[in-house]
Amino acid sequence: MLRGLDISDMLIIDRLELAFQPGLNVLTGETGAGKSILLDSLGFVLGWRGRADLVRQGADHGEVTAWFDLPEGHPAHGVLEEAGLPGGDELILRRINTADGRKTAWVNDRRCSGEVLRALSETLLELHGQHDDRGLLNPRGHRAILDEFAGLETQKSKVRKTWSTMGKARKTLAAAEDAMQAIRDEEEFLRHAVAELGALAPLPGEEADLDTKRRMMQGAERIREDIVRAYQTLGQDGAEASMGNAIRWLDGVADKAEGHLEAPIGALNRAMVELDEAMEGIVACIDTLSFNPADLEDTEERLFAIRAMARKHDVQADDLAALTDTLTKKLAALDAGDADLADLRIALQDAEASYAQAADALTAMRQKQGAKLDKAVTSELAPLKMERAVFTTEVTAETPGPDGQDAVAFCVATNPGAPSGPLNKIASGGELSRFLLALKVCLAGGQAGLTMIFDEIDRGVGGATADAVGRRLAALAEDGQVLVVTHSPQVAALGAHHWRVEKSVAKGMTTSRVVPLDQDERVDEIARMLAGDTITDEARGAAKALLG
Template sequence: MLRQLVIRDVVLIDRLTLDFGDGLGVLTGETGAGKSILLDSLGLALGMRADSGLVRVGQDGASVTAEFDLPANHPALRLLDEAGIEQEGGEPLIFRRTLKADGGSRAFLGGGPVPAATLREAGGTLIEIHGQHDDRGLLNPKGHRALLDSFGRVDVSVVAKAWRRLSDIRAELDQVRSAAADADRDREFLDHSIAELAKLEPVEGEEQALADRRAGMKQFARVQEDLDGLSGLFTGSEGGLSQLRQAARRLERIADAHPQLGEALAALDRALVEGSEAEEKVLSAQRDLAFSPEELEEAEARLFELRGLARKHRVEPDQLAALLDTMREQREAIDQGESRIGELERALAVADSDYAQASQALTEARKTAASRLDQAVENELAPLKLEAARFRTVVAPGESGPAGSDRVEFEVSTNPGAPFGALTKIASGGELSRFILALKVALAEEGGASTMIFDEIDRGVGGAVASAIGERLARLAAKSQLLVVTHSPQVAARASRHYRIEKSHSDEGTRTTVRLLDAEERREEIARMLSGAAVTDEARAQAARLLETA
């Protein structure tokens, strides 16, 4: 709800602060007093196009601030979150726009700088401005479906759930098909690679073991002659151990002859033990290092194959076994993918049928609601001097989505036999405002914004029609805040707050001001609206009667 508008140096306004309240507020004044300046100023604060011509002559810049009260769950707060602006719950939301005389403007929302587009988007959730050049609110076909659903209390949750299910299956099917297509292109490569790797049967750690074994065999080739020679020295008839054993047998026969001979025998025994151990180790090493040329050739061939496949697949040799497992899984996935595609295609057919049924039921509900809305609007047209006009809600096939498959648009025909068309293309300025009013009354408070402004909705009408307009505006104002720029005393008499826009001239220049009128001033203003420049007692009496009956 709009609470306050502060204007500084806009056209003929130098300093103006306006406080607004609930219900129906009207702005009146003589033609040319500056009512359009107020609307232009509010539009500037709400992010409309910034025209440097709005800056008051002789000033460097202008500014407009609009303050709104809004509930804690209002959609405008989401925009603040997205813009990174903190807003305390229950605090008024401030729109502010500054404009330089030499061009350029800045926009602020909730105290933080934002693009002007953010002001427009946030303002669109708070206020509707209806006039003959307005192309938002009820005149925008993009919002007609939501308005019809709200009017008819149409439940779209079943369709939304069916759409989510359908969309999820489609997305998974697309993903599986894409993966299958990619895998299918690799089918021949996988089959060849799997066969090649399976034939090799790589084992993790095998490459290092083969490399170590090959190194050992090559080392044995280098020391084999020395080992063979050592073996002869140990085991031959002329070998060292054989001679030591002969010496030990001789000493054993004469060891008792002298103590040192016994000691010599003991030393020989120790030498024989150590020599035998050395002999065994040499023989053991000889056995371990022994190989055949075929074994070395096989090891080198195996290493060549392992390392060659590793280079081919750009992995380490130890990763070949894991690669084989991965390729087998990929190959299996191709077969499973084909099976999964079939499952998903069957599920998609079921989900598509479910969505179609739910969407058709939603279409029928909308058509029923459309008939009710058409009748409700038709009931409002005759009192608004639009008895020859017709209104219809078109529910036609549209793009499918979570809200169904319908395109909804409000259309009118202003004369008998005339074709139907969009409001903005068929209705004249005065008719357009009255059609909007009829729609707003029929839709009650389903327009989305809690504040509505009607610019000269009573243009070109008077008497009973003006009274009907005033009565309907008052009815709307019981649930929403309405501000109406009017020339109709019948409409003005219905207001709970009445503002007069005045233009004054002095040596300092021309000024536009706005005053909130008290009860006596209201009667005088309405009398002026009834009689013109010269206010008569009869006009004052008639104004009093209008105020009493309003």
């Protein structure tokens, strides 16, 4: 609920502070007094896009502050939480517009964007008027209005879920078909490459092992002769025999050397052990260097084959095994692809059927609830002196989407036999106002905490019809808050709270102010609305009669 509005240096307002109340709040005044400026200023602090030249001439900047009561559970709390802004039971919006057009906004003293203000405004306030493009006159919003009236959120949620599932199934199938086509485009290459790689069967690290083995075999003949000569030098006809003789000679005289030969004999024995190990290693090397010349040819042939295959596929030789695995899997996917695609097509058909079922059910509910809305609006038109008018909710097919497959439009016929037309294109402003009010009364349920502003919605009507409009507005305000800008004395008289907008000129400067009216002042204001500039006793009497 809007509790207050503080305006500084906006157009012809230098400073203005208003405190609004629950119920029906009425603003009256002569044409041009500044009533529209109040709405422009309120729209500015709520982030609405409007006129740019709002700053009062000569001022550095204009500023508007609005504050609202936020009961527990109000949808604005969710907007604040999502935006990371502080909450509470009071919401204070402040926005500044500099003379050069720069705008800055705060929510509860925290900087925010215009988008956040606009998101909050959707939960706080509705503006309705003859040229309103934000509310009921916008055909693009009629489907959402019908859904809200009918309480179809559960059905819409099911449609959105099936739409999402269907979209995912389509993307999955499309991706699989693209991948399958890409594999089919290289099928001939895949089959040849997998066969070739399978025949070669390269192993990780094999190229390095083959290269080492090849180099060793190439150098074997050159070094094997020296290794054999070394073995012979150390063997039984060489060092081994000499060391054995030395040990026997020393052992034979050791007992006569008074222990001086024990260390040398021990060292020679250890040397014999080391010599044996060295000779075993040499024998092993000689065996390794002994090979069939055909082995070198085979090694070189496989080494060159692996290197050629790596160059052909532009990979490292050690990556050939992984490439073989990858290409084999692609080929297996191609062979199994038709079956997989068939399964994905079935999944898509199931998803489409689920969406169609949910969308058809939603269409049926919209048609059924549209008839109920038509009946409710028609019952509201009679007290507004339009008992012969016809209101129709048309539900027609449109391109399916996440919210269903229906287009919704509110159409009206003002007289029996007259053609039905879109709500926003009927000729009479007065008739339009009453259609709009009747529709709003029917939709008021479930919108607790929402302030509704009607800007001259009673334009074009008078007498008993204006009185009927006022009474519907008063009824609409019973459990909430309604602000009405009006030129109708019948409507003004039904307000619970009344302000007069006045314009004055002082020292060549035009300013506008808003004055709260007591009971006597209300009589004079309504008498002015009835009689014009000259207020007569008869006008005052008529005003008192209207005020009851």
